Amino acid sequence: MPYSLQSGIASALITLATTTHCADVDWLSQFPISLPSTVSSAKLCPFQGTELTLQMGKVYQDKISREQAFDQVQTVLGERLLNLGRVAVGFVPLPPNQFLVQLPDQIDQRQAVEQIIQRSHLTFRLQNPTTPQTESLLLQKIELQPKLDAKQSDSRQIEKQLAQIYQKLYGPPVLTDKNVIDASYQVAAVGHLWDVVLRFDAQGAEQFQQITQKMAGTQRPIGIFLDDQLLSEAIVSSQFAKTGIAGGAAVVTGNFDLEKAKNLAFQLQEGSLPAPITVLKTEAVQTEQCSSSPQV
Template sequence: MKSFTWKGALTAVIILTALVYVLPTFYPDCWPHKKINLGLDLQGGMHLVLEVQNQKAVETTVERTVHELKQELRKKGIKHLGISRNSNNSITATLSGDKNIDGFTALVSDDFNALEIASTVTVAKGKNFVLQLPVQEAENIKRMATEQALETIRNRIDEFGVSEPDIRLQGEKRIQIQLPGITDTQRAKDLIGKTAQLNFQLVDETGNVASATQGTPPPGSVLLYQMKENTRTGQVTKVPFLIKKQVLLDGGSLTDARVMIDSQFNEPYVGIEFDRKGARIFERITGENIKKRLAIVLDKTVYSAPVIQDRIAGGKARITGNFTTEEARDLAIVLRAGALPAPVKIIEERTVGPTLGADSIRMGLMSMMVGGILVILFMVMYYKGAGLIADIALVVNILLIGGGLAAFQATLTLPGIAGIILTIGMAVDANVIIFERIREELASGKTPVASVHAGFSRAALTILDANVTTLIVAVVLFQFGTGPVKGFAVTLGLGILASLFTALVLSKSIFEMTLSGKKTSTLSI
């Protein structure tokens, strides 16, 4: 009796817990828990496949190495005749004089050991050194660029507020993204694809902007544009700027970016903060360049170019640009999440409308109801009273699956509904095995109570074997499957666990309750 009471209490707790988690899906205002998440195919949304241009990450690394190499040579007083990046991402450095050549080779060996000297050619001016990254190092940079892009995009989407996004690597340089429930697809694409490379660079105020727009910018400078929108007419004009190539400070030192409102003009802007090192660099830059213009450049577009009036301490700055509140918020998101290490290209895009998703839900639920009703009728007709117990267990089974989906915040997809329908058949199959065993025991002359106990004990091992092997398959599908396959595996796995519980625990408890204290020689089965 104690054992039965304990099992009954545990069963009641499990069913009530599942009910608590399922309720918000149907009555979202009555309970604080989250509801069952619907997949892209059920609630609509956007499917993207991005390709990370990770070769650009290698180019950026080589460019940065060239800049650092020049700085170190300058510090050590080693003169060179030119250092540049080649189209194949190697570096050519020209030096003359034994002292400079020896100093250069020592510097490369000690401080730039990621580079290897591929060849040395004697020329009229001195010697040409061709440096290059080892193949393994270049591959590591590409791999890390793809992984960093994945994390950056994930951080951006998390801040964007999409429920249950599915973001995963696909191959060596592709990222698959599924955003269920998204409606503003263009805004989402802009947010995901923005490189968000933030730089602070001085404006070249000595060069001629007009001649640069007609020809080639002067050495050491680049022509960039600022987009200005007329708030009255909506017309956008491009304002050209000559910007010095040297990056004084980049977004790598950024610690925060928030939307703020200008008290004077009542317009949104993005306030940014630097870490301790970035704050020191920013203070030095502003102190050394008073009365000069400092351009804030994001993805090779000038957002603002204010005149530095005084040294700015504290590591805070602002980015203005006639933003709407939504544009400022998105810019703050991408700056907080960090820059992409390489540009990304959309190579596949699909949008599922909410109407199609609603049709899928309706048809899926109809299939589940029709299948469930047919099974319920069959069990009652064939097994009579025992069939009714199996039907109660079946309803509880579906409740437990829904509770599991909500509790673990798993995503229900259309194949997931198929998994639930399959589980209905599997759950009844376990009861059929038990009932046939009970019939055999009754036919041998045992009492109903003894027959029920013998039927459950003898069928338990067979049911466990069959369900555990299927559960292993579900785990493998979940681990290695993607998208719809994973959704099917989730509901299949939850369904198997629920079936084991309802067949071996719940059904047995109901039988024991109905037979407890009754001296009957018959059993409705």
């Protein structure tokens, strides 16, 4: 499957299509990200649905304290709860490491939990120079990817196998979501598909220009990963060997329908979690008798 990375209007075009095409970014077609839900800082009453007790695990990086990580998790979870739909959601921090979340019955509980606890860490990684093992790894990837796309029952095992393959095919992250200051979605240039638009800060824009210059003409792709899953990959044209791709923005173009593009944009807009979140307790709740004093 060929991939390309080409210049648009101050942007990079990352295509997942089976044929290579050029397109400029139509900024007028971008849709604003809305936050229609309401999130309560106290327990809801009356309420009918599921109460989740979430627990924060060990911080991924030692650069921030547990207290700072807790504050970041609270911010990210709050943003994610705002994007669940036109419903009221309860969200009560329980320091030092727990949160209470109330999900009304009209929300798809399983999907909501997946959205809430996913790390959503975006990274750009460069494919390693070709080795005798590269072709074998690529063949394994081609064999496993359709099984994952088909959402087979052993999809988690397939994800682990693919993650191991990518660990060998790609180097460490050279650019991450900490340099993404905005994410949105727009109608794709062709077909009934949607794109996801990333905008970098000054440091990210410079790093993106450097890595595209480094990879230009090498035929080795840049991989874009969400957590350990490959989101897309692209080969940079040799025309950028001298300058790289400037402008501080990238358009991820692939087989995204509106819902997938919107969810991905939301995930990147909200940011990644600095520590893992697990569901400690799940309880079906129905309350109708509300006390006059605020609930904790």
